[in-house]
Amino acid sequence: DAGVTQSPTHLIKTRGQQVTLRCSPKSGHDTVSWYQQALGQGPQFIFQYYEEEERQRGNFPDRFSGHQFPNYSSELNVNALLLGDSALYLCASSLAGTYSNQPQHFGDGTRLSIL
Amino acid sequence: GENVEQHPSTLSVQEGDSAVIKCTYSDSASNYFPWYKQELGKRPQLIIDIRSNVGEKKDQRIAVTLNKTAKHFSLHITETQPEDSAVYFCAASMTGGYQKVTFGTGTKLQVIP
Numbered sequence: 598d599a600g601v602t603q604s605p606t607h608l609i610k611t612r613g614q615q616v617t618l619r620c621s622p623k624s625g626h627d628t629v630s631w632y633q634q635a636l637g638q639g640p641q642f643i644f645q646y647y648e649e650e651e652r653q654r655g656n657f658p659d660r661f662s663g664h665q666f667p668n669y670s671s672e673l674n675v676n677a678l679l680l681g682d683s684a685l686y687l688c689a690s691s692l693a694g695t696y697s698n699q700p701q702h703f704g705d706g707t708r709l710s711i712l
Numbered sequence: 713g714e715n716v717e718q719h720p721s722t723l724s725v726q727e728g729d730s731a732v733i734k735c736t737y738s739d740s741a742s743n744y745f746p747w748y749k750q751e752l753g754k755r756p757q758l759i760i761d762i763r764s765n766v767g768e769k770k771d772q773r774i775a776v777t778l779n780k781t782a783k784h785f786s787l788h789i790t791e792t793q794p795e796d797s798a799v800y801f802c803a804a805s806m807t808g809g810y811q812k813v814t815f816g817t818g819t820k821l822q823v824i825p
Binding site: 601628630632637638639640641642645653655656687689691699700701702703704705706 | 713718746748754755756757758761801803811812813814815816817818
């Protein structure tokens with residue numbers, strides 16, 4: 598049973614460029630959340646996708662956008678990259694529950710470095 | 713929005729001793745509290761979670777307690793082992809069919825052999 602997989606594992610970009618990160622959820626999961634984890638800090642919620650729609654969003658600018666596909670996989674896009682976007686980007690998947698929270702399972706992340 | 717504070721930021725214990733990490737949250741609507749362990753360069757892994765209708769939960773050497781009135785929850789690790797060394801994150805979220813999870817700032821636990 599494959600867990601959450603993310604690609605690529607590492608990425609180096611320069612300021613102003615655009616980047617796309619990819620995530621495949623754990624088998625049986627239908628909800629994908631994206632987090633940004635700066636060095637030495639806890640993960641910060643970016644947004645969550647369910648049924649191909651953005652369901653919730655954290656305090657991130659519109660430069661951060663996403664997409665969910667019919668097979669539940671997801672992409673995170675970041676435009677006009679800034680030095681401060683350098684971080685580990687984590688994808689977490691879960692099964693939507695109407696009345697209770699379901700545990701989120703994380704991928705290994707994509708380490709994004711901006712030069 | 714929700715704010716989760718976590719203390720201490722670093723913790724060193726001798727092997728075999730207990731370790732306690734404490735968190736507070738701000739939003740009384742939060743009712744799900746997971747704890748994650750993150751080893752260097754690896755993904756956060758869920759180690760235990762607790763829901764608001766429960767005051768305490770144990771899983772072998774790990775236990776979590778929740779005080780909803782005070783908005784406090786804590787992680788207790790007994791008989792610590794070197795492999796327990798990692799960064800631990802507490803988190804909080806609300807029910808409602810979505811799970812925006814707010815994380816604490818992390819505690820770096822070092823278990824000294």
